Amino acid sequence: RREGDVTFNTYLVTGFLGRNRAFHGDEVVVSFRARRRPTGAEASASPQTGETDDHQLATDGHTSTEGPPDGFAADEGPSLSGEASPLSDRCRVVGVSSRNINKNPILATIARPSRGEDGAGPEVIKAQPRDLRLASFLVHRADVTPSTLEQLESIWTTDRAALVLMSFDAWPKEAMAPEAKLLGGSDAILGAEGDAAAESHAILVWHGLEHRPYASEVVCELEERLNGPQGAASASRPPWLTEALNDPKRRDIRDQTVFTIDPPTAKDLDDAISLERRSDGRAQIGVHVADVSHFVTEGTLLDQEARKRATTCYLDNRVYPMLPAPLSENVCSLLPTAPRLAFSVFFTMTADGRLLDEPPPVIHKTIIHSKCRLDYVTAQRVLDSFDHGPSPDGPTPPASLLHDIDAVKELECVRRVAGSFGIPEAVSCDLVTLSRIAQRRRERRLQDGAVTLGRAESECRLILGPDGIPEGVDEEEPSNLSHELVEELMILANHVVAKMLIALDPHSAILRRHKNAETKAIKSTLDTIPADIRRVVYETLGRPEMHEDSDGSTLEGGGVVRDAKSYP
Template sequence: MAKKKKDNRRKINRTNKVLNIDAVRRQVAGLFDENPAEAFTVKQIFSKAGLRDKLAKKEGLNFVLDLEQEGTVEQLRNGSFRSRKTNTASGLEGVVDHVNRRFAYVICEGEEEDIWVKTDDLKGAINGDRVAVRIKSGGRQGNRPEGVVTKIVSRGRTEFVGKIEVLPKYAFVVPDFRKIYNDIFIYPEKIGKAKTNDKVLVKIKEWHGGKQKNPVGQVVEVLGQAGDHETEIHSIMAEFELPFRFPKNVEAAADKIPVEVPKEEIKKRRDVRDVTTFTIDPDDAKDFDDAISVEYLKNGNYEIGVHIADVSYYVEEDGILDDEAVNRATSVYLVDRTIPMLPEKLSNGLCSLRPNEEKLTFSAMFEITPKAEIKNQWFGRTVTYSDRRFTYEEAQERIESGEGDFQEEINLLNGLAHQLKDKRFKKGAIGFETVEVKFKLDETGKPIGLFPKERKDAHKLVEEFMLLANKKVAEFVFNKHKGEDTFVYRTHDDPNPEKLETFSKFAAKFGHRMNPGKDVADNLNTLMDDIHGKPEQNVLESLAIRTMSKAVYTTEPKGHFGLAFPHYTHFTSPIRRYPDVMVHRLLQHYLDGGKSPKVDPYNELCRHSSEREKRAADAERASIKYKQVEFMSMAENRPFAGIISGVTEWGIFVEITETKCEGMIRTSAMTDDFYEFDEKNFRMIGKRNKRMFTLGDEVTVMVVDTDIDRRTIDLEFVNND
């Protein structure tokens, strides 16, 4: 057991080393926050913040200097640093959500209400900054308290992407991010090789508030000419701090891994190469994480195997590949490319469960009755052989026609999947079926087609068995010592009652009323059934998902509300998710009889993985929105049917039914009357003609303008009398 303890110590050190930006900043900021009256030398900062290696120390010192420049800490005459933080016992801390040019909300964790702050009272804070805020005595805006920012605790980010305009004596950058409302000023010597209309990455050097509102920055990278496909995608990657390539040492480490599987390793594993096995994936997939096997047992039951790529065999813990995987935490799927978590040799080669190749896998095997009851289960390392690679369309064809190779096995799995799903829903699972869009791009990346992705039985079949494996692995580890063993869970909290009430009112405007006597899951499932196939389906499903709590990775076994599982994890996608790699390692550790490792490193890795997951999702949405705007720019002056998906005082949002693109009719452009916003009833009313535009109304609109930089679509009404 001494060896395992040594591994744990190394893992703690590794967490500090690899998460140099996120973790180091948190540790340094925490040191000053917790000791506001104490001064620290640079050496003391390194020691007390636990920064041991050169990279962490360099990041730590740079962050201290950034804090000094922001005014968060001050350097004393003796060279030590001390927090400028005043006593905020009577105040609050939170994160700025800059809604529009006029005001922002400060979202304070643990507080029931967000705090309304007008822009002039933000003290130069921008969207994403952590601030100290004081609530004004007696001040309220609507149902929210009004506050004033007293201090910027830390900046959410210091680099931004935007389009540059170069003038004779200076330049300015208009940020792409819509919640940054001031241009960034650039001195001539900080412009570099950028030219007007280039997309650039800018680092802020000076922050300003009050009358001088424009921050001062310098160009750190020229991304290319605005509007060019590669430039725009690279802009999104830079905006969300996604890596452009793997470091050379990481690629070299991947290249050194032998292609041949050692015979000694195969002997250690359960051999299921002779069992019928296949994969079912999208047509354009290359990284095949999972395969399913089917074996008919003599007692009339079936042994269904869920076989997952054994990434942890190839990626050595604490090694170069592991460090890079930790940092990335997830693969990112943009409209035209994948930014993988692992180098291609692993993601598309060694680990990918390609057909007609022997592969090392980590498997969950279940004996299942014809009524989908689980009689026995087994977890462990295996060697598999995929007999066939199916696309979703090919598998669906066998379900619908009952013909083709392996149709018997696929239809058996489909029948079991339906029963497993029915059992889940009886226990309170919620079924969201949001419509996702997919683009057809030409060779230059230009969108020439847009269509909704269909989710048929073949998709749900795979999903159901992945859910089963994830759930059973979590239960297995939890039940060993009643949840006391360190493990990585995927949890989903109950929804916030206030958000549910708001959603209920929103749904009612579309004519769908929720029954207060029923539980949340029943209400939502009934609603999802009612809206299926209707114009408002996508709007309400998207809003319902936003109403739910966000699923996260954690070491606490708190359960998963949406799936109605008391314990749940992610085991089935280690090629593209780092938490799954951790789950594989921990599961094997416990199967080998190992004791529970220290939880702290896993807490940090879970938090980091959740943050990276959100960043990846935001980047994916940004790339989709970019292509939607580009696609709709080619459809100006053509009428489209749509549905009013949102009403605000500054405009009306409309989702176009055909393309699922959302645009806005600005209030300022509605010149036929003076329109007033009726917030209570989600509608806009003309003062003279009493014409009303209400949430859920079906309307006809036309595209009048698009802005690729801001990813916005401007619409106008057409014959909506």
């Protein structure tokens, strides 16, 4: 298959001996050999595959993995694509040029080993990886520290296996199983298999997510960036704010009514919205995103650490942030407690959801001060107090829409609901105005063929007890309008930025591409959708002009991708 300008071929390695001590993901050297057709007793003993003999050799302990098997059987099974491989695709591993298994710790379980007649444990302990693509490992008891052995014995007394982290050590030529060593210090033992804390830790390790605390040098570098050398920050104004106020390229818009809408448990509030009514009945909308780049400079220790972590990981009972909490949950979180730095996109819209080119959209570095923090459910209750239903005769006329919404603060129902949550009237009025504009914008997108993925009617969250074990389920109220409001404004902001990038350099663009999925993965996914939709997807996949041009370098329109500049 092709990935950009590189062609990848898939080759079939069969049997334990054919893998020759290679692990999943290793970079290997292979040798292609012609198949030997079995005859007589051989054909009767192995009519289907050549893996039976290899499996027997791998489990009886009498044959080493050194050297190839005598030959390949007549039919060694299907290829990875589900079709019979040609003769040239049959191979065996003759060398490992790069070990993939060395990149991350190996997550495994160790059950209580059997003891001999003298009551002593075995010299070698078997560790079973959670990744079933890996062979069982052997851990030498002599390599395990007394304190770690004591931890293992404590877990084994509960009749449960221990969850451990280990690293690959060696796979000698004469051995049938690889060898590993437990990690040093407190990182080796996660806990008992099935324990909530241990299993949560195991999930992070399994997916290769960095979850350990930030190194002290990273923390010190951040503290100096936030507070200045030796904590020079004054009680009234931190150095970064003074720096921002003195920057002629950054606008101070702290007087504008800016507010956030996020999940109720969110700590990193990274985007906010605002509305300014124009005298001509149009609306200038602002989308504000936390300016993290002001604090994370390229090449710094913090930048390198953020690159390693790549993203914030949300588990049901804990969040593992990409950036340290002083940034992600404080200075770069758009809380309504203090000024914050942002990148702000401003664009003008009509009441019926049309994006205007005049005045043209602009992007500024800004200083904002959020006036209110809303969660989706609370925002939904305010929106529900106002009639959002579309007019039976079509969209509400632009001339009357904003006029009607401007009167929202005069309505007792909205004032009462907003007041019960401590929401300022200005925020509740802007919330309803933005929602109505967003709904009309959404109607336009869907009418023009936009694809939307359905949202569940309600969302559930586990209620965890003190020991981390789920004790119940908390079902959140549906909040479609508030979610759609934020979604539409974020789509608009991205749309505006994309058009500006195209205007700046029409011959270049950033295109997000993904690797082609494996044939089996595509088929298993398509088998889950209705037949009529599945047929359309198959037809589209079979017509490259619908998603790529002939050389795979650019995307076509063809009713699938529209020119950003052509969208109203």
